[in-house]
Amino acid sequence: MEFFKIKRDIPFMRHALVLNAISVITFVAAVFFLITKPLNFSVEFTGGTVMELLYPKAADQEKIRNTLRGMGYSHPEVASFGTAQDIMLRLPIVAGAPAASSSTAVFNAICRDDQGTTKQTQTTTDKGEVLNRTSCVAPGGQELISLQQVQFVGPSVGDELAQNGLNALLMVILGIVVYLAIRFEWKFAVAAVVANLHDVVIILGFFAFFQWEFSLTVLAATLAVLGYSVNESVVIFDRIREMFRKQRRMSVPEVIDHAITSTISRTIITHGSTLMMVMSMLFFGGYALHYFAIALAIGICFGIYSSVFVAAAVAMWLGVKREDLIKPVKEKDDTDGAVV
Incomplete structure (x- = not known):
């Protein structure tokens, strides 16, 4: 042709x-x-924390990036995967801060920006396993954000x-x-x-x-x-x-x-x-x-x-x-x- x-x-x-x-x-x-x-x-090469969040509706990714920039992450990696409600965060390693505390601080900051508070809940699977889940709930009790998974990628x-x-x-x-x-x-x-x-x-x-x-x-x-x-x-x-x-x-x-x-x-x-x-x-x-x-x-x-x-x-x-x-x-x- x-x-x-x-x-x-x-x-x-x-x-x-x-x-x-x-x-x-x-x-x-x-x-x-x-x-x-x-x-x-990126985090895949340097090591860091990967967080998966679930929103009840399409998430405002730019708002999340601004929150992370305010915490000192100069190039926060925020992306949706699967649907607009599923959000993945990739955070680099912060010197002197354990990965667990970094992910907790990030989730708390995102939750505060949505006018919510963090809450620990327990759910039971079909197999009888009890799982602890971290959520962000509004003053009225409805769930705003759910922390689905946290993974740490080592150097x-x-x-x-x-x-x-x-x-x-x-x-x-x-x-x-x-x-x-x-x-x-x-x-x-x-x-x-x-x-x-x-x-x-x-x-x-x-x-x-x-x-x-x-x-x-x-x-x-x-x-x-x-x-x-x-x-x-x-x-x-x-x-x-x-x-x-x-x-x-x-x-x-x-x-x-x-x-x-x-x-x-x-x-x-x-x-x-x-x-x-x-x-x-x-x-x-x-x-x-x-x-x-x-x-x-x-x-x-x-x-x-x-x-x-x-x-x-x-x-x-x-x-x-x-x-x-x-x-x-x-x-x-x-x-x-x-x-x-």
Whole structure:
């Protein structure tokens, strides 16, 4: 499917040096921000307290955030899950304060802001188990908030999650290298990895510069961008291989230019539709999906750039040629088997 068809090839590789110089500058800037302004890791990585609250009606999340800011939490993480009545709070570790007392103080403060008082109640399950439950009740006796669950994530668990995330990133990169080396050629594999690392580092650079919270969902978005970006590279590489077979008189830059130009319509359709979905998550998905959508949006935009201007150019500079992808046909010797 094509929205339009470009009759003349766009000379992308003629400007490859300038475009890749821009990529290098952007990459170096991202690394600089990562060094000078480390990532703002969420509770999953640093450790802290996770609280689940249940409201009888849709909760005012901004009011809860203001309450937590008043208690000294500069970046409180408040999000709904499941329904608008179910609220999850993620609170970082406070030096010198036990996790139990922190969660109690937070619940009491939220309850006071709703003009209620905390109350301990006991409920009996169907199995006969007696459970203690903390609630916030109004002066009239109706329940305003129910504390469903409190979990403490220790620093050791956060370190383990960070290590697992790094391992996942390395495994994805290794899988991409092996796949492209088998399907195409090692030069394409190296080019794709350079382009993908370019995308990942720039995403991390944005999060470091703006001090956006880096959570497990953002890590998932980063891994998704790796797969999404390499998909675009595979499409271009496959078209390059096809053009090497069809156009034997074209030079390598001309083949790459033709391959990129012929896939522009597909790129606009694919990435445009995906970006619209991501934008809907960004504007209408609420706080829980906000940074996830931001990471995806940055990755998609730079993924297009890197696939066209970084991966293809690096493959060209590594010396990819027709013989790397198309094995020469061995001419049959008519004298084979002849008796002299």
